[in-house]
Amino acid sequence: MLDSETKAVETPEDHAEELRLWLRLLTCTTLIEGEVRGRLRQRFDVTLPRFDLMAQLDKAPDGMTLSDVSKRMMVSNGNVTGLVERLVESGHLDRRTSETDRRVQVIRLTKLGRAEFRRMALEHETWIADLFADLTPKDVRELMRLLAKTKASAQKSAARRRS
Amino acid sequence: MLDSETKAVETPEDHAEELRLWLRLLTCTTLIEGEVRGRLRQRFDVTLPRFDLMAQLDKAPDGMTLSDVSKRMMVSNGNVTGLVERLVESGHLDRRTSETDRRVQVIRLTKLGRAEFRRMALEHETWIADLFADLTPKDVRELMRLLAKTKASAQKSAARRRS
DNA sequence: GGAAAACATTTTAGGCTTAAAGCAATTTGG
């Protein structure tokens, strides 16, 4: 049997498996994301980022600040500014400056925005179910568990770098 | 015990688990992708799409057509056109029209492009390994299996829609 | 109280991305 040192010499840094895993993860996400994007556009003439932003706001009846949205969506501040601008323009969002802190903008879904989002979300959920249809409930549970572990690992690594 | 019909009435369409799974998948990918993007920029002043394109070409010593690249990267044709333009400009790519079919553009890494990519890829691999560091080899295998199943399921669903 | 730091957002410059339309070259099927 090989000791660990010998093995280390033979395969100095074998991270090929992790690399393949990352590529597969990326492929899955890209595939599903593209499918959802296309369906949103065809059925509702809406973009995925707009839908995602509305989804965040649907969960927050009292509204959110732009920073909150930016953190939740994991996108840059400037990105949110533009996205919100367009959704206010189209009447889906209401935006007001906080009374207690004039730096802060609070945004909410308008009645129109909420109604449209709910209508889209119902159908969206069936698309997702269909895309994952071949996974058993056990597969789903197991994937949830492993992705939670993955997320924690990646966050730890990211924090290590920032420190 | 409830029969399936009663149960169906109580929970008409329970796809909440799949939805959560999709969001978690997306979170993991966004997290890792953002981390890789930032490191590529800081260490090598290169963008992620440029790196991805070079990675495709590194696996194809005889070059690829733009269509091939577009399919592999799962992005639109027009996207590749611009990406290639900039990489030819910076001297990383060589582009020539096919002798047998004048519609086709074949691109390859230049000597410079290959050298730079190899240098980046070495480090990139260690980042990925670090990001996935808390997963056991068994976790990795299991994730690979479940993501393969997910990919197949999503492709089937996408094909259903297109038909 | 007031300077300095922190914070929320916007602006800027540049690049990425898509869908759809357009152009040229090749292939197909009468």
Next chain:
DNA sequence: CCAAATTGCTTTAAGCCTAAAATGTTTTCC
């Protein structure tokens, strides 16, 4: 052979996205 369809790529218009700098506001802390 040649018109029609297909294929490979580019262009266009619009929107998405980031990092970094700028602006205005609030908090901190001496």
